Ligand SMILES: Cc1ncc(C[n+]2csc(CCOP(=O)(O)OP(=O)(O)O)c2C)c(N)n1
């Protein structure tokens with residue numbers, strides 16, 4: 257530090273991040289970030305996690321935000337580095353994960369390089385982030401960083417972006433970081449709570465739906481108490497999985513398919529839906545219709561109305577507090593009888609149980625789901641990429657705790673499975689973590705195997721190999737199109753893993769899968785499992801059998 261407290265602006269930037277509690281910065285620096293990197297090298301608090309692609313850095317930063325509620329930070333250079341962030345930014349914003357991207361830029365005051373690598377990154381980010389800003393003076397860094405953090409973490413959390421041009425990064429400044437403020441989320445208004453409670457008490461068959469927004473601020477305990485007191489059964493969306501332990505006797509299932517599943521039949525039985533943490537980015541777990549069940553919307557924000565969602569009563573405020581108030585106020589109606597509703601879930605469990613017992617080879621998806629559940633301890637974390645198996649896991653994998661099933665039903669991008677598992681393994685070194693990926697999705701960020709090995713993570717990567725973009729093939733078949741254009745070859749995944757210094761395993765039978773899962777979750781290091789899967793019945797079961805069976809009930 258020179259006279260009058262002056263140091264270069266990038267030093268101040270790091271001080272601001274430290275003041276926010278930043279622990280990691282993920283990314284791929286470029287020459288435009290070198291002042292920032294130099295300042296970072298002197299931080300005792302923040303660790304640089306170098307990745308092999310900016311997209312993976314962005315997915316890791318987002319997953320940090322998803323697990324902790326605190327902003328995950330990532331860095332890239334201008335132009336191509338920044339464009340590689342775009343998918344991760346969308347993933348964070350749609351998925352509600354607080355995440356901050358810092359990108360470099362050529363000098364903005366004077367430039368000799370024409371437009372080489374220069375894109376208008378701020379405009380590019382505009383539609384996919386909550387806040388984007390080009391820093392034009394070192395003195396502004398404290399307020400802009402504070403503002404970016406505030407917006408990233410405020411409901412609904414999402415991505416923010418700051419551009420730090422080279423000449424601003426090296427500019428001397430005497431500014432100081434601005435401390436985080438102490439702020440509490442507003443609570444729901446008691447009159448709104450009363451209205452909702454009256455509606456619930458009057459209903460014949462209320463039901464609780466838990467969505468993505470209920471999976472953030474530790475609402476699980478309040479929701480469980482609400483269910484305990486009232487006996488009202490609950491279902492979840494894909495991103496609401498695990499908020500309450502799914503072994504609970506009042507669990508009705510997860511709405512993973514769009515319609516026609518057992519769980520949808522249970523909702524049809526209801527005349528009052530208490531919809532907690534609903535987010536329009538997820539496929540709707542039910543469709544409202546005029547004259548149908550009434551809906552109570554419990555969330556941080558009022559409902560975005562659309563033709564299939566127009567709730568009659570809204571309880572707006574901190575979700576956990578709102579549910580607590582509702583629980584305190586409600587008197588369970590003595591005429592409530594949920595036996596019939598719960599019967600649908602029992603029928604689903606019977607159906608899935610039979611399928612899960614099928615030990616054929618290549619491995620049958622419902623059997624695989626059961627084996628993974630058996631191999632994972634109570635607090636184990638599975639991180640899904642995107643493919644047709646996501647539906648099998650969302651429906652069939654029993655989640656015991658919040659954030660133990662990380663899946664993305666918001667952007668639903670391929671490629672996030674491995675990076676999100678790596679982040680989970682870094683944050684929770686004492687828990688078992690498994691990435692579950694299709695052969696397509698895995699290969700969208702497979703280069704991060706090197707990062708995982710370099711970081712010394714303990715991690716199992718389970719690859720479901722059908723040599724195809726199976727999800728699209730499944731939809732293609734369902735729409736009556738000919739099988740075309742969706743198959744490919746694969747590398748030898750065992751050798752591939754070994755070439756990174758990871759352990760490779762190839763599954764040869766159901767028993768072998770069981771032994772291998774046990775071995776991998778018990779042995780340190782990065783493990784990759786090549787598991788051939790039999791997708792031949794996806795269409796029959798998911799599109800036809802389930803609809804027919806649940807309809808017949
Ligand atoms: C980045 C991205 N590209 C394309 C898609 C569309 N898409 C969804 S699932 C899928 C196929 C996934 O294949 P794979 O990972 O092998 O899983 P599988 O369904 O075969 O199990 C595709 C192409 C997507 N969701 N994300």
Ligand SMILES: [Mg+2]
Nearest residue numbers: 694695724726
């Ligand atoms: Mg595949």
